[in-house]
Amino acid sequence: MPEMYFAVRWPDGSSQQCYSPSSVVAEYLEPGTRYPVGEFVERGCAALAVGSGRVREKHGFECGSALA
Template identity: 50%
Template sequence: MPEMIFRVRWPDGKEIDCYSPSLVIQDHFTPGTTYPIAEFLQKADTALTEASERVRARYGFPCSRALGQLQVIRQACAPFLNRPDAQVSILSFKF
């Protein structure tokens, strides 16, 4: 399966690389686009869960790395969820 890294910038300006075991991230995010924090979290949840299920369909087990990445994203979003102006930017995709 093709893996990818998507780089994000959090509302506090920090940037991190996030992992996906599938290119499905491209179906949910666009580089150069900024998303309200709640929308970003919902899209990340959908995309990484779908990516993990693609691994399950192919190999018979979910992708623990994708689910771990989703947990990291949930934790990173938590401090910003009560700020309606908080946004996350998708900076790039790396294949």
């Protein structure tokens, strides 16, 4: 379950580096694709919930960083 970091460029032009405890985020977000903010938040939250669940299955606790 490799962790990964990914960059997000927001509509105001700012960038942010984000963390996922699992590479599952690549199944939810396609690099270079523009998403409406609401869709991005939905996809991102779903991916981070799955990643956190994978941590829980392996280690017995969820990933606090993904949940934040």
